[in-house]
Amino acid sequence: MRNLEVQVGKVKTTTNKKGHYTLPALPIGKHKMIIKRDGKVLRELEIEVKNGNLKFNVVFQSTGVGFIAGAQKMGEQMSSRHQTNTNSAPIQTQETENNGIVTYKDLPKGTKVGTGQGKMSILTDTGNVVSCNKADAYETEGANFPEGWESDTWRFPLNWSDCSQSIALGILYASEIGFFFPEYENSLNCYIESLQNVMHDESKGENAPYCNWEQKDGNHYNCSWFEGIEHTEALHTHK
Known part of the structure; x- marks a missing residue:
């Protein structure tokens, strides 16, 4: 990933547009790398x-298993918040x-609504705003949801x-090629959140970069x- 800050001790650098970086003259021994x-x-x-010099690559997996695991972990942590009502109500x-x-x-x-990795919490008194929308299709056949809301949240991500x-x-x-798509900059927050949760297996989780269950500028939540x-x-x- 481009524009990452990589630090080992007092030595710092930034990844280039291809995601590459160099940390010169690292001393022999053990170090903590912070990205x-x-x-x-x-x-x-x-x-x-x-x-001598250590050639060391940190791979930020953006497709396949990496994306799936990241999004799943993000879903687990998001559903662990807001325990006001643990029973999903029928819709x-x-x-x-x-x-x-x-x-x-x-x-x-x-x-709480949804099942599995796709559980969501209602955040507002009115308007039905959720922590993050993790449902795609409304399933009317073949689903077994005792809550009464037959969605495909169980398939998330x-x-x-x-x-x-x-x-x-x-x-x-x-x-x-991201510079061709500047309009998607906000979505980088979601990608970063999925990466954070793959790399930090924390049961409680930290606030997400954007979908952190709090109201933001423009009255946005997710x-x-x-x-x-x-x-x-x-x-x-979605129909």
């Missing part, structure tokens, strides 16, 4: 220089369909939910409004 983006730690690891009626987006009746703040889309756009922005997605931040599915 940051915009001041946020993405990874800390121990390295050891035994003889039996589709409320509104607008341009292929289906929204639902308001649920009490703190209510292997669905095309807003959260999965945003991580994918963040990967694109962070790539070598990534659904980002360019390239442009959906409501309320609980919804």
Whole structure:
């Protein structure tokens, strides 16, 4: 990934547009390597220089298993917050369909909806705004959801939910051709969050770079409004 800050001891450098970096003249011995983006730690690891210069690559996996594991871990930590109501309430009626987006009746703040990695929490007293939209399709056949809300959250991140889309756009922005897509800069936050959770197996988790369950400028809470997605931040599915 480009524009990462890499530090070992007092030696610092920044990755170039191809994600490459060089740390010259590291002394022999064990060191802590810290990798940051915009001041946020993405990874800390121990390295050891035994003889001469150490060639050491830190791979930030952006596709395949790396993306899936990152998004899954992000989903686990997001669903662990807001324990006000641990029982998902039934949502039996589709409320509104607008341009292929289906929204639902308001649920009490703190209510959890969805299953598996795709659990979400209602963050607002009105408006049904969720911690992050991790549902894609509304499933009416073959699903067994005692909560009454038959969505494909159990497939997250292997669905095309807003959260999965945003991580994918963040990967694109962070790539070598990312300068062609400046409009996806906000989604870099989602990609970074998935990387943080792959690399730091923390049961509680730290605040995400963006979807941190707090209201932000523009009255936004989650990534659904980002360019390239442009959906409501309320609980919804896609037709």
